[in-house]
Amino acid sequence: MEVDINGIMARLPHRYPMLLVDRVIDMVPGKSIVAIKNVTINEPFFVGHFPHQPVMPGVLIIEALAQAAAIFSFTDEDGNATLNSETTAYYLVGVDDARFRQPVVPGDQLRLEVTALRLSRVMCKYDAKAVVDGKVVAEAKIMCAIRQIGE
Numbered sequence: 783m784e785v786d787i788n789g790i791m792a793r794l795p796h797r798y799p800m801l802l803v804d805r806v807i808d809m810v811p812g813k814s815i816v817a818i819k820n821v822t823i824n825e826p827f828f829v830g831h832f833p834h835q836p837v838m839p840g841v842l843i844i845e846a847l848a849q850a851a852a853i854f855s856f857t858d859e860d861g862n863a864t865l866n867s868e869t870t871a872y873y874l875v876g877v878d879d880a881r882f883r884q885p886v887v888p889g890d891q892l893r894l895e896v897t898a899l900r901l902s903r904v905m906c907k908y909d910a911k912a913v914v915d916g917k918v919v920a921e922a923k924i925m926c927a928i929r930q931i932g933e
Contacts, residue, residue, distance in 0.1 A: 783809045783861055785853065793853050795867035799826045802846035803894065806853060811861070814897045815854035819846045823888040838886040843920045847910035848874045850894040851926060855906055869931055875905075876925030883919050890914045904928055 785793075785806035794801065808816040821838055828836040852872045856865030865872065886892060893913040900907045904927060911921040 783811070783857075785809065785857075785861075789863075790853060793856060793863040793865065794849055796849060800845075801849070802842060803849050803853065806850075809854045809857065811854055811857040811859055812898065812901060813854070815850050815894070817850040817853065817894040817896075819892040819894060821886055821888055821890045821892060825888075828888065836888055838890075840880070840882045840920060843882070843886060843892065843912050844877055844880065844910075844922055844924065845874065846892060847894050847896055847908075847912060847920075847922070848924055848926060851896045851898075851906070851908045851910065851924065854896070855898065855901060855926075871929050871931050873927045873929065874924065875927045876907075876923075878923040878925075880922035881920065883921075884914075884917065886912070886914060886919055890919075892919070899923070 790803050802819050803817045804820050805818045827839055831839055858864050896908050896910045899909055906926045908924050910924050912919050
């Protein structure tokens with residue numbers, strides 16, 4: 783299943799400059815996703831990271847992977863969004879075994895590959911990796927919590 787930017791924005795509360803997924807190229811709801819983040823020099827973080835040698839911060843690569851995880855975790859078998867971002871929040875709460883293998887720079891296309899290890903109503907765990915030109919540039923086990931807003 784593919785999802786365009788409108789479908790992504792229907793599933794995530796994130797907006798510019800924090801929306802870090804541009805397109806979903808393959809998704810199995812509740813199981814896995816392959817999504818794309820196009821990295822351009824116009825990203826606001828490149829102004830300060832670093833002015834003469836732009837590098838995408840590793841923490842934002844992890845955030846992009848967590849956003850991709852949210853997209854497939856809250857999509858039903860029919861392709862409909864199941865997370866109501868007005869009443870429910872999805873928080874990144876854990877990052878284990880993170881490795882950053884090479885810098886991500888303007889012009890790169892991040893292929894975000896995330897697989898569910900465990901999904902529940904309150905906590906989800908994933909195996910995630912970011913790939914550029916067939917090479918793993920970052921990988922981690924990530925954990926996200928689901929909370930009702932106001933809890």
